Amino acid sequence: MGIRTWINSWPVYRQLTGDDPLGRGAAARSEYTANLTPRVETADRVVKSVCPYCAVGCGQNVYVEGGKVTQIEGDPDSPVSRGRLCPKGAASLQLTTGSARAQHVLYRRPHGTEWERLDLDTAMDMIADRVIESRRSGWEEEHGGRRVRRTMGFASLGGATLDNEENYLIKKLFTALGAVQIENQARI
Incomplete structure (x- = not known):
């Protein structure tokens, strides 16, 4: 990068020589930031939801792209939160996309030391059988x-x-x- 190119890319130089003397528009915008797009622009649809963490019921906009959740933000139409989320609510994207999210039913037998995977139907049948037996006994x-x-x-x-x-x-x-x-x- 030559000295002339570097000076022309310097925001202060653009501010002093251009049409943006306060440095709030084009003078402050770099080529990199001019090419940025909002992270929710490519979403296929927006689904209204409620934050799952507490009983307040803050509204959320869930952005879905290609069948997957890509972003969760506060819903400005919500009369409860008016577009704001607490730190836990703002991090609720981790519930759907986080690597620590459980993806399979895990079962540890009585007195067992290891977890084993079960299919969902087997686990639901086990729960139903135990509810029926507990109720009966x-x-x-x-x-x-x-x-x-x-x-x-x-x-x-x-x-x-x-x-x-x-x-x-x-x-x-x-x-x-x-x-x-x-x-x-x-x-x-």
């Missing part, structure tokens, strides 16, 4: 002479990362199964 038709029709075989502890609809459905499911110990971490 812990079922109380009467207690103290009163009809109670409940199970003490399992409980539910919901999380604040779930939205109201999910918590409502979990409550309905566990109530229908006869559970009485149904709680949410937000109340504890």
Whole structure:
């Protein structure tokens, strides 16, 4: 790079000799920055979502390109967060694309020391069998002479990362199964 080329590429020189004396436009723009494009410009679609981390319910815009999530930003249309996200919400892209994200069902047998992979259908069947057995073995038709029709075989502890609809459905499911110990971490 010659001295003349270097001087002409220097922002201060362009500011003093060009049409941008305050250095807020073309004088401050390098060739590199002039060729940059917004990271969300190539997205195929934008999906509205809610941040999964806490019960605040901040709105998110999820940018999808080629069927994969490429960026997650705050939703400026959200009346809750008005386009802002906390550090955890701003890093929620890691939930979908992070290398530490679990991609397979892992199971460790009782008293086992190693994890083994299971297919999803096998894992779901195991869970269903255990719920049915726990309900059957812990079922109380009467207690103290009163009809109670409940199970003490399992409980539910919901999380604040779930939205109201999910918590409502979990409550309905566990109530229908006869559970009485149904709680949410937000109340504890």
